Amino acid sequence: MVTIKYTDEYYDIAKKFNCGNVYINNVLLSLCRDKYYGTTYIWLSDDKQCIIGFYNITTGYIDNIVDGNYIKSGGSFHINDFALDSDYRGIVNDEELGTTLADELLNDCLNRINMLRQEVGVTYITLESTLEGHSLYERNGFIDLDEELYFSPEKKVGECIQMYLPLMLEEV
Amino acid sequence: MPAHGAYAISTGRSFKARGKVRKSRVMTVEQKKRKEFLDTHKTVVTHDENGKPVIRVEKLDGNN
Numbered sequence: 001m002v003t004i005k006y007t008d009e010y011y012d013i014a015k016k017f018n019c020g021n022v023y024i025n026n027v028l029l030s031l032c033r034d035k036y037y038g039t040t041y042i043w044l045s046d047d048k049q050c051i052i053g054f055y056n057i058t059t060g061y062i063d064n065i066v067d068g069n070y071i072k073s074g075g076s077f078h079i080n081d082f083a084l085d086s087d088y089r090g091i092v093n094d095e096e097l098g099t100t101l102a103d104e105l106l107n108d109c110l111n112r113i114n115m116l117r118q119e120v121g122v123t124y125i126t127l128e129s130t131l132e133g134h135s136l137y138e139r140n141g142f143i144d145l146d147e148e149l150y151f152s153p154e155k156k157v158g159e160c161i162q163m164y165l166p167l168m169l170e171e172v
Numbered sequence: 173m174p175a176h177g178a179y180a181i182s183t184g185r186s187f188k189a190r191g192k193v194r195k196s197r198v199m200t201v202e203q204k205k206r207k208e209f210l211d212t213h214k215t216v217v218t219h220d221e222n223g224k225p226v227i228r229v230e231k232l233d234g235n236n
Contacts, residue, residue, distance in 0.1 A: 045217040045225075046216050046217055047217075060186060060187065062186070062188075062189055063187065063188050063189065064192070065188055065189065073193045073195070074193075076187070087225065088217070091227060093213065093215045093227075093229045094209055094213070097205060097209055099209060099210060103206065103210060104210055107207065111211070123195055124193075126185075126187050139203075140203070143194065143197075145193075146189050146191050164193070166194050166196050168196035169197060169198070169199060170196045
């Protein structure tokens with residue numbers, strides 16, 4: 001696959017993208033074309049016939065609520081949207097490790113963020129996962145934000161689970 | 173006025189956490205193995221004459 005920054009040039013093939021979620025399909029056709037929403041990267045098939053997946057990233061931060069006060073814990077890159085076309089879901093690229101195309105796309109996204117964080121100091125990656133996507137993020141190190149806070153202030157589709165990934169790695 | 177008295181640029185959304193938020197993490201052995209594989213391989217997707225996906229996994233040559 002080839003990762004490319006999304007522009008209107010790819011709008012026609014974006015119309016064929018179907019992740020099985022109408023809202024997210026429409027996000028690619030609408031919000032993702034707005035540069036103020038975030039930056040979108042699409043994952044094109046190697047013959048450039050179709051979009052296999054995409055993600056949109058922007059910035060944010062995590063607040064710690066201590067005694068009713070909101071204290072900034074650290075800045076984050078926020079994954080606004082992350083989706084894989086239904087036709088490519090569940091395709092395993094290594095039987096032994098059980099990695100799928102979704103893991104590969106997420107790894108591409110995390111590597112890009114790691115590159116961007118050389119310029120922008122951030123502590124976390126945040127996202128709001130659908131129930132279906134939760135296991136993907138969990139096996140890649142994301143943590144549920146807080147058991148008491150399974151909510152999304154701007155609920156998109158169904159239930160969302162707020163998750164975060166600390167970027168700093170500890171050596172064992 | 174920014175909260176800390178400095179000129180700060182802040183965009184995007186905030187997440188609120190009542191519990192303690194971890195600032196670092198440890199990668200499990202399994203996560204490390206998977207990361208190593210994903211960083212050194214790529215899946216090539218093309219389509220046959222009927223439009224069906226043709227998938228193969230390639231090892232990157234180290235220059236990528």
